[in-house]
Amino acid sequence: MSDSKLRETLSFDDENMLMRYLDGESGFFERRAVEGLLKSNPAAQIFVDAQRRISQMANEYSKLLPQVDLWDRVSQRIQQEEHAAIFLGARAKQEPTGVWANFLRRISTPWSVGLSGAVALASALMVTLSPGVRGAGAVLGGVAQESSTSNVQTVALHGRPQLLEDDRSPNVVEVDWMRSDGRVRILHDPNERAPMIWVKRRTTSVAAPARLRSLAELALIKQPTPTFQAMSSIAATE
Amino acid sequence: MSEVFSRVQAWSQRVAISVLLSPVLGFCDGHACSLAAESAGGVLVNIRTVRALDKIDEKINETTKATLSVDGRLRDLSAKLQKLHFRTFKLIASQREVLRFGHKETVALSDGNLVTLRPLSMENEKIGLWVRWQDGSGMEVIDTRMHFAPGESIITGVDASGDTGLILAIDVNPFSQKSPPIAEPVTSK
Structure with a gap:
């Protein structure tokens, strides 16, 4: 009888049980049942051998991939x-x-x-700001990204993903996330290590709820230093 | 029989104690311990507030743009500032703060601007910092978490009233007790 004919003698449940056995997920009684099946049904042994070969091939193939x-x-x-x-x-x-x-x-x-x-x-x-990237805005030194007008801004930047630890330069800025009520622009220059962030206000104010939210924090803030109080008055007279 | 029972009881107590303490012991392992060690130190944050004036058309050519007037105390930033669409940059104020890792500090700047900073970690020669800048109108200018090399100036700007802009240059450096004393804040001329 050919292997394929033999395989047909195995039920779906038997195959599942054998897979669990190969993955080491079988319990005590199931292991005994599998051992019995392997002795009694040659199709089970063929199935197990085939699975082991596939697993071995997959392991060998994975070694060829970059680590x-x-x-x-x-x-x-x-x-x-x-x-x-x-x-x-x-x-x-x-x-x-x-x-x-x-x-x-x-x-x-x-x-x-x-x-x-x-x-x-x-x-x-992969959201890293790579210094080697220059965007489209020539006048401003390269605008790497200009976000949409949605409230939560996602900084998706054009950059080669830096996967390898050896590749990682300490001279890049990594941004986990960025939000703004305005429109965010990342200005980049390949000669500079860190980009600049420029925020444009929107025409309609969306800041009122944020202001209310911050009232509790205002009570906790540090008082301005005398220098800053002086500076505030200078700014007011300007 | 009672001896067996007492042995089982002692063993179960040991297991229970080890199970209960494992998260605690695990927490003090590796990264968490380094974080705890860092929390004993902190970072020195220097925030420079810059007023950008004389807005120029973004379509203007490079030769006209070359006539820049940058405050002498912003010389280290001039290469970056010239990329912006303004001709004049004046330092309004400068403030230095020592912040401990994990601790949040809100600094009040001019015109009702508030900057909240929280140094998070120091890993792979990078400082993790959470920055939130709220302007006088309550607008959230920026709320971000980033990791960057110490000593790097992070420049963030926003269009202010009229043809002016407000820029914050934030420098962060590791701070320890051995660090040189903090200089007096720079004030505007």
């Missing part, structure tokens, strides 16, 4: 996020809207959620 310890960096950043959350509180999650959001919701199986989460996290790591 990028991305997970180490991801875990490091998660740790940073946790520490930052202690001081800053949890990040507010903004629900996406539009066609893409509906599409993403539709494909939200557990696998896709895990995958998209990993991709999003990896993308967040």
Whole structure:
């Protein structure tokens, strides 16, 4: 009997049980059942051998890929996020809207959620301001990004993702996130290490709620130093 | 029988204690310990407030733009400032603060501007800093968290009234007890 004919003698449940056995996820009784199945049914042994070969091939193939310890960096950043959350509180999650959001919701199986989460996290790591990047605005020395008019601004910059630890130059600015009530521009010059951030006001005021929110903080702020009081009066007379 | 029972009881107590303390012991491991060590130190933050005047058309050519007037105390920033669409830059005020890691400090600047800073970490030769700048009208000019090399000037500006702009140049350096004494704040001429 050919291998494919033999495979047909295995039920779907048997295959699942054998997969769990190979992954080391079987319990005591299931291991005994698998051992019995392997002795009694040659198809089970063929199935197990085939799975082992595939696993071996996958391992060999993965050795050919460049070794990028991305997970180490991801875990490091998660740790940073946790520490930052202690001081800053949890990040507010903004629900996406539009066609893409509906599409993403539709494909939200557990696998896709895990995958998209990993991709999003990896993308967040890539938001670096590389000094070698020059944008389109020649007059202003290169505008790397001009955000849209949405309230929460995402600084998505044109830059080569810096994955490798050895590649990471200390002379770059990494931005985790950036928000503004205005329109944000990142002005960049390849000769300078840090970019400049310029904010343009919007024509309509959106700041009133922010002002109310900050009243509690105003009571806690540090009083201006005499120098600053003097400067304020100078500024007022200007 | 009672001996076996007491042994089991002692073992279960040890397990319970180790389970309860493991998060605490784990917290003092690696990154967290370095963070705790850093919290004993801090950073020296220098905030320079700059008034940008004489707004120029963004379409103007480079030769006309070359006639810049930059305050002598902003010489280190002149290369950056010349990229902006203003001709004149005056230092309004300068303030230095020593901030501890993890501690938030709000600094009141001129015209009701408030800058809140919180140094977060010092990792991979980079300082992690949370910056929030609110102007006199309550507008959130910028709210960001970034990591940058010590000594680097982070320049953030906003269009102010008329044809002027307000710029903040924030320099952050690690600070320890061995650091030189803080100089007196620079004032406007």
